[in-house]
Every structure is written in C-alpha cells, then in structure tokens.
Amino acid sequence: MRIFAAAMGLFMLASSAFALDAEGKVANVDPEKLTITLDNGQTYKLPSEMDVSAIEPGMSVILAYREVDDGVKQITDMLLPE
Numbered sequence: 001m002r003i004f005a006a007a008m009g010l011f012m013l014a015s016s017a018f019a020l021d022a023e024g025k026v027a028n029v030d031p032e033k034l035t036i037t038l039d040n041g042q043t044y045k046l047p048s049e050m051d052v053s054a055i056e057p058g059m060s061v062i063l064a065y066r067e068v069d070d071g072v073k074q075i076t077d078m079l080l081p082e
Contacts, residue, residue, distance in 0.1 A: 019064040019065060019066050019076050019077070020064070020065055020066065020067070020073075021062065021063060021064050021065070022038065022040070022042065022044070022062075022063045022065065022073075023060070023061065023062040023063065024038035024039045024040050024060070024061065025038065025039045025057075025058060025059065025060055025061075026038060026039075026055055026056065026057050026058065026059045026060075026061060027039045027041075027057060028057060029052060029055050029056065029057060031052040031053075033045075034046040034047075034048065034050070034052065036055060036061075036075075038061070038063075042073065043073070044063055044065055044073045044074075044075050045072050045073060045074045045075060046075055047074075047075060047076075050075075050078075054080075055080075059080060060080070060081050061078055061079065061080055061081075062078070062079040062081065063075050063077070063078050063079075064076045064077040064078075
C-alpha cells in the first residue's frame with residue numbers, strides 16, 4: 001500500500017500543472033448530488049463512476065481536482081490514506 005501511496009503522490013505532483021489539490025477530513029457526503037464536503041468547508045464533485053459508499057465522514061482524503069463551469073470543483077483523483 002505504501003508503494004501505491006508513493007505512486008499516487010508522484011502522480012499528483014506530476015499532474016499539478018493540470019489540477020489543483022486539497023486534503024482534509026470528510027465532513028459530509030451527499031450521494032444524491034455526488035459531492036463531498038471537507039472540514040475546510042469546500043465542496044467537491046465526485047466522478048459519476050465513484051462508489052460513494054466507500055467514503056465516510058471523518059475519513060482523511062487527498063484530492064486532485066479541476067475547477068469547471070460555475071466554480072464546481074470536479075475531483076479527478078482521490079487518495080484515501082491509511
């Protein structure tokens with residue numbers, strides 16, 4: 001799992017020219033809107049193929065995202081650290 005985390009970290013650094021990143025604890029999950037809100041108050045849109053049931057409030061996450069129309073923060077990659 002550490003190799004995966006290291007690889008994801010490198011991927012996120014390499015893709016930083018194309019995406020922004022955020023990290024924190026999940027404060028809220030809205031499966032109907034496919035969004036998560038972190039403890040910083042920011043809301044992020046999950047990809048439609050994401051298994052929302054795998055994300056729970058209190059989990060730490062690292063996100064890569066891009067801003068799309070109307071300021072929506074669309075998640076492009078997510079790491080759930082151990």
